[in-house]
Amino acid sequence: MSTDPNSFNHSTTSDHATLADKFNLDEPRVDWHDKTLWFIRNKRDKAAWQLPEWEQLRESASQIKNNVLSNLHSYLLQFEKNAQQNGITVHWAATAEEHNKIVHSIIQKTGISQVVKSKSMLTEECHLNEYLLTRGIEVIDTDLGERIVQLAGEPPSHIVLPCIHWKKEEIGELFSKHLGTPEGISDPQFLTAAARIHLRQRFMSSRLAITGVNFAVAETGEIVVCTNEGNADLGVQLADVHIACMGIEKIIPQRKHLAIFLRLLARSATGQPITTYSSHFQRPRKGQEMHIVLVDNGRSERLGSNDFRNALKCIRCGACMNTCPVYRRSGGHSYHYAIAGPIGAILAPGLDMKKHADLPFASTLCGSCSHVCPVKIDIHDQLYKWRQVLAKNNYIGRTKKAGIKGMAFILSHPKLYTLAGAGARWLMKHIPFVVNNKLNPWYKQREMPDVPQQSFNGWYQQNRKSK
Amino acid sequence: MSSKERILEAVKKNQPTGLPLPALAVSDHSASDLVQQFIRALGNIGGTAIEVEDWKDITLHLTERFSTDKRWVNLVPELGNMSAAANFEQHPHLLENVTLSILKGHFGVAENGAVWITDDCMGDRALPFICEHLALVIHSNTIFPTLHNAYEHIGTSGYNFGTFIAGPSKTADIEQSLVLGAHGPKSMTVFLLHLRS
Numbered sequence: 001m002s003t004d005p006n007s008f009n010h011s012t013t014s015d016h017a018t019l020a021d022k023f024n025l026d027e028p029r030v031d032w033h034d035k036t037l038w039f040i041r042n043k044r045d046k047a048a049w050q051l052p053e054w055e056q057l058r059e060s061a062s063q064i065k066n067n068v069l070s071n072l073h074s075y076l077l078q079f080e081k082n083a084q085q086n087g088i089t090v091h092w093a094a095t096a097e098e099h100n101k102i103v104h105s106i107i108q109k110t111g112i113s114q115v116v117k118s119k120s121m122l123t124e125e126c127h128l129n130e131y132l133l134t135r136g137i138e139v140i141d142t143d144l145g146e147r148i149v150q151l152a153g154e155p156p157s158h159i160v161l162p163c164i165h166w167k168k169e170e171i172g173e174l175f176s177k178h179l180g181t182p183e184g185i186s187d188p189q190f191l192t193a194a195a196r197i198h199l200r201q202r203f204m205s206s207r208l209a210i211t212g213v214n215f216a217v218a219e220t221g222e223i224v225v226c227t228n229e230g231n232a233d234l235g236v237q238l239a240d241v242h243i244a245c246m247g248i249e250k251i252i253p254q255r256k257h258l259a260i261f262l263r264l265l266a267r268s269a270t271g272q273p274i275t276t277y278s279s280h281f282q283r284p285r286k287g288q289e290m291h292i293v294l295v296d297n298g299r300s301e302r303l304g305s306n307d308f309r310n311a312l313k314c315i316r317c318g319a320c321m322n323t324c325p326v327y328r329r330s331g332g333h334s335y336h337y338a339i340a341g342p343i344g345a346i347l348a349p350g351l352d353m354k355k356h357a358d359l360p361f362a363s364t365l366c367g368s369c370s371h372v373c374p375v376k377i378d379i380h381d382q383l384y385k386w387r388q389v390l391a392k393n394n395y396i397g398r399t400k401k402a403g404i405k406g407m408a409f410i411l412s413h414p415k416l417y418t419l420a421g422a423g424a425r426w427l428m429k430h431i432p433f434v435v436n437n438k439l440n441p442w443y444k445q446r447e448m449p450d451v452p453q454q455s456f457n458g459w460y461q462q463n464r465k466s467k
Numbered sequence: 468m469s470s471k472e473r474i475l476e477a478v479k480k481n482q483p484t485g486l487p488l489p490a491l492a493v494s495d496h497s498a499s500d501l502v503q504q505f506i507r508a509l510g511n512i513g514g515t516a517i518e519v520e521d522w523k524d525i526t527l528h529l530t531e532r533f534s535t536d537k538r539w540v541n542l543v544p545e546l547g548n549m550s551a552a553a554n555f556e557q558h559p560h561l562l563e564n565v566t567l568s569i570l571k572g573h574f575g576v577a578e579n580g581a582v583w584i585t586d587d588c589m590g591d592r593a594l595p596f597i598c599e600h601l602a603l604v605i606h607s608n609t610i611f612p613t614l615h616n617a618y619e620h621i622g623t624s625g626y627n628f629g630t631f632i633a634g635p636s637k638t639a640d641i642e643q644s645l646v647l648g649a650h651g652p653k654s655m656t657v658f659l660l661h662l663r664s
Contacts, residue, residue, distance in 0.1 A: 036642075036643055039643065040643070059489070060489050060491060063486070063487075063488070063489035064488060064489065066486045067485075067486050067487060067488045067489075069482060069483065069486075070482055070483045070484060070485045070486045071482070071485055072478050072482050073475055073478045073479040073482060076474075076475065076478065077475070092469070092470045092471035092474055093470060094470040094473055094474055098470060142650070143640070144638045144640040144641070144649060145638075145640035148640065148641075161640065161643075162640070163640055163641075164643075166641075166642075167642065168641050168642045168644075171641055188641035188642060188644035188646055189644075189646050191641055192638060192640075192641060192646040192648075192649060193646075193648075196648065196649065196650060199650060200563075200650070203650070204560055204563065219623070220623065228636070228637050228638060228649065229636055229637065229638050229649035229650050229651070230596050230636040230649065230650050230651030230652075231649070231650045233595075233596040233630070233651070234593070234596045234597060234650050234651060237559060237591075237592045237593035237596060237597070238559055238560060238593055238597070248474065248478070253488060255618060255621070255623065256491070256615075256618045256619065257491075258614070258618060259491075259613070259614040259615045259617065259618045260491070262614055262631075263578075263613070263614050270639075272512065273508060273511075273512070273578060273579035273580065273633070274576075274579040274580075274581050274614075274631060274633050275633070276512070276632065276633050276634050276635070276636055276637055276651075277596075277630055277631070277632060277633075277636075277651075278581070278630060278631040278633075279628070279629075279630040280626070280628065280629040280630060281628060282625075282626060282627055282628065282629070283627040283628070284627075285586075285592050285627070285628070294474070296470075296474045296477070300474055300477035300478045300481055301477065301481065303477075303478060303481040303482055303483075304480070304481030306483075309483070
């Protein structure tokens, strides 16, 4: 069964619509998925409404990020200088491949074969785990949700809630297979306790910890990592080497700006007032080596695009996914990219237009994503603009293209339009199976509307005359 | 050309014309009762805040709640000899059997129940994360309304490692059911000390 999360295929080449179709085979599951995410969206609303200055915070965050993007060159240099003065080694990676190589070479020097890693969307983007695994190094994801999908051989389906598509009974089964818990257990408390014991052993035995970065402060050369579980802190504080991986857009100018972003981040993500831990790493612990890898991987190029630059403001809260009617009903894996949902759909085509040409179409353009975004990214406008770019570059399907061209032709010829309308009404009334069939994508999961007796134009003419 | 040079060159070429930083309007939350707000906020996220009038009250609370025959690490000198001295020169792994650590925090934040603590108060940086239960002590007159006030207070002060801790370690990764004690402490108690001057 395709909705069995265990059957996820890494090498999938199916597009969003096909993968969403598969997800939709199990209707109760889709309803459950939809409701769970909407519940989180509601929690976000409640948290946001408690702050009268919420909109002001979003505006400030947006303006700070605009300032960062327009001064990134000097902020990057400032950050590097300060981090180095703090005793941190700073690396620069132009591509995902180079990032992986750098991380690998640091691990190689320590001669170890198992490392712990807390959540980092960048390392997902770069496929670091796979890269290291083929070189004999096992990466243990320590965020509970990430560990669950890792044990199942899947990528995360949500950036904040990596196993939001898994049911507790399935997790019980998975743990019974991999962690040796008794069969048939689905109590979250019990399963979390089992994972705690399992991962505590890994924390205790790993001498190297990899983390992501939520914010990097240019003014002080420190990085901030936010978690609820404390897995980043436990990993780093017990290790001899700490590697923090970040995209170059994660910089913020001053420490005081953290107030704005930390107030927005957790409230937008899960409705919490703040994550349990907001840890500021300024200098390595005594005897510890600390590395920061600054990664470009297409970001500097995107910086030059007026239409798509703003996507670099993202702080990875996931609010746009929780609110998206398409994401909630198609599941994170249907996006076949490390970052799912609306923000993923505008980030992915920038990296590989051909591979991700389907994603900007996985949207109703309702705009809900833009309304909840804490840094005011114009997500739905960018989805629309990507469609134009994709069409121009011939990355949309022939059927879609022909359909739109045909429609444009008819709409720009009034006489033809009137004729076509009359024809369609006649067809739908007398031989409905011509449109009510599988060849018509509009008929899928929909009834065609009742046929009106006459066109609006006809009605207008008639009623004008009778006056 | 190195990657650094290539990245910086591309950034310089592509970054738009400089946009100014916004003036940060710090909203005035001169909330009347910061202590009560803090207690509510911490309670909502699974922690416990207890108001005390004396250092002795803290000792009393702790000995009532936590078994004294397990390993405690106390770094609050005012509480006296509540635990054997820990050797922080040793590997942090040796702190794994600590049941309770008692540390001083710098201040609390009323809007979210967080306490700011830096490495000079931790003994070992691993301690607040590896122990099973965490108790922090702050003065009740050092609670700020929001994170804005908190960072104003922190300023550009130096620390090697600092963290806001807000409640016990937790996760809701399994079907959104909240479980306290994911990897770190299973409970967090914050003592709010009202010292009469």
